[in-house]
Amino acid sequence: MQDRIWLSLAQMGGGEQKYIQEAFDTNWVVPLGPNVNGFENDLSKFLGEDRHIVALSAGTAAIHLGLVQLGIKEGDEVICQSFTFAASANPIKYLGATPVFVDSEEDTWNISPEWLEKAIIDRKAATGKYPKAIVPVHLYGMPAKMDEICTIADKYNIPIMEDAAEAIGSTFKNRQCGTFGEFGALSFNGNKMITTSGGGALVCRTEEEAKRTMFFATQARENRPYYYHEHIGYNYRMSNICAGIGRGQMEVLDHHINRRRAIHALYTELLAGCDGISVKQNPTADFDSNFWLTCIEVDPTKCNGKTADDIRQYLDSQNVESRLLWRPMHMQPIFTDCPFYGDGTSEKIFNRGLCLPSGSSLTDEQIKRVAYNIKEFIK
Numbered sequence: 001m002q003d004r005i006w007l008s009l010a011q012m013g014g015g016e017q018k019y020i021q022e023a024f025d026t027n028w029v030v031p032l033g034p035n036v037n038g039f040e041n042d043l044s045k046f047l048g049e050d051r052h053i054v055a056l057s058a059g060t061a062a063i064h065l066g067l068v069q070l071g072i073k074e075g076d077e078v079i080c081q082s083f084t085f086a087a088s089a090n091p092i093k094y095l096g097a098t099p100v101f102v103d104s105e106e107d108t109w110n111i112s113p114e115w116l117e118k119a120i121i122d123r124k125a126a127t128g129k130y131p132k133a134i135v136p137v138h139l140y141g142m143p144a145k146m147d148e149i150c151t152i153a154d155k156y157n158i159p160i161m162e163d164a165a166e167a168i169g170s171t172f173k174n175r176q177c178g179t180f181g182e183f184g185a186l187s188f189n190g191n192k193m194i195t196t197s198g199g200g201a202l203v204c205r206t207e208e209e210a211k212r213t214m215f216f217a218t219q220a221r222e223n224r225p226y227y228y229h230e231h232i233g234y235n236y237r238m239s240n241i242c243a244g245i246g247r248g249q250m251e252v253l254d255h256h257i258n259r260r261r262a263i264h265a266l267y268t269e270l271l272a273g274c275d276g277i278s279v280k281q282n283p284t285a286d287f288d289s290n291f292w293l294t295c296i297e298v299d300p301t302k303c304n305g306k307t308a309d310d311i312r313q314y315l316d317s318q319n320v321e322s323r324l325l326w327r328p329m330h331m332q333p334i335f336t337d338c339p340f341y342g343d344g345t346s347e348k349i350f351n352r353g354l355c356l357p358s359g360s361s362l363t364d365e366q367i368k369r370v371a372y373n374i375k376e377f378i379k
């Protein structure tokens with residue numbers, strides 16, 4: 001049996017250990033320090049738009065602290081894209097608020113602007129209050145329709161907490177994902193574009209917001225000689241060791257993005273002849289996905305009856321890891337009581353989609369083996 005091909009493995013660039021060694025040599029083995037500042041500066045330069053970055057222990061923590069600063073409280077409603085990973089929605093629940101899930105559109109698989117506006121109007125009619133925030137997601141790295149989403153958010157004066165956990169390096173109209181919202185969340189979990197072994201960051205518009213984020217991330221301690229607290233705080237800061245990994249990863253971020261895009265292009269070429277398989281593409285030139293994961297849609301009627309899950313199981317038997325798409329949040333037991341607005345689009349995509357191995361360390365030969373296995377199985 002050939003070596004297993006994994007979905008999305010971490011890939012080190014080589015510079016990481018130098019920064020970790022520096023941290024040890026100077027005894028900065030704490031949740032702050034030169035690597036944390038350096039990593040934040042690198043991210044800020046990469047994103048542009050004059051953003052201020054705060055490195056945190058996870059992307060989930062970033063979303064949580066963004067919502068804290070948007071004033072989300074018990075009894076509030078927050079609109080969230082349904083087609084996503086649970087980490088987009090769980091922080092809404094941490095704050096005692098209710099997620100209102102909105103369906104996707106076909107072009108990007110992200111939150112449908114049409115259903116978003118319908119949801120806003122209907123929630124106001126049903127509860128007398130507008131939702132307090134909107135959480136759009138750039139799923140699998142594909143930018144959401146941010147023009148339309150921001151226009152609607154502005155019209156109703158509702159802030160955006162942008163979940164760019166999968167989308168570092170993706171751009172919409174040449175602007176980096178993560179910089180559109182009032183706040184943006186990035187993730188450096190082990191399977192994302194770059195990793196700190198586990199970590200995240202909150203993208204802030206002002207230095208004041210960044211300072212406030214650090215305040216909440218370090219137990220909300222007031223500036224007094226004794227420990228004094230006026231707010232509930234969190235222990236969410238990134239360690240100087242993890243940030244060292246992050247600095248090394250920033251040196252190869254462009255490489256990782258280019259490689260994931262090249263893998264997507266190779267799958268597109270190799271699967272071009274398969275009638276029942278389509279590789280998800282940027283809908284127009286405005287969208288430039290990092291293609292964190294290359295996704296396919298499977299039409300069983302043109303694949304000898306084979307479904308996406310049949311292909312997944314066959315690939316597994318050939319020692320290839322693939323994964324079904326995120327199961328939408330309105331279809332999750334934990335969220336069945338939450339309002340949902342949509343027409344079944346995300347459920348339809350979920351039923352026919354599959355994520356293919358896309359890690360930046362994969363070779364062309366490995367991608368060819370995956371495509372060959374798919375073609376053999378459905379023919």
Ligand SMILES: *Cc1c(COP(=O)(O)O)cnc(C)c1O
Pocket residue numbers: 057058059060061084085087088137163165166186187188189198199200
């Ligand atoms: C990974 C991910 C997160 C959470 O990031 P962590 O760093 O794992 O906490 C949030 N949203 C989406 C869409 C993700 O894929």
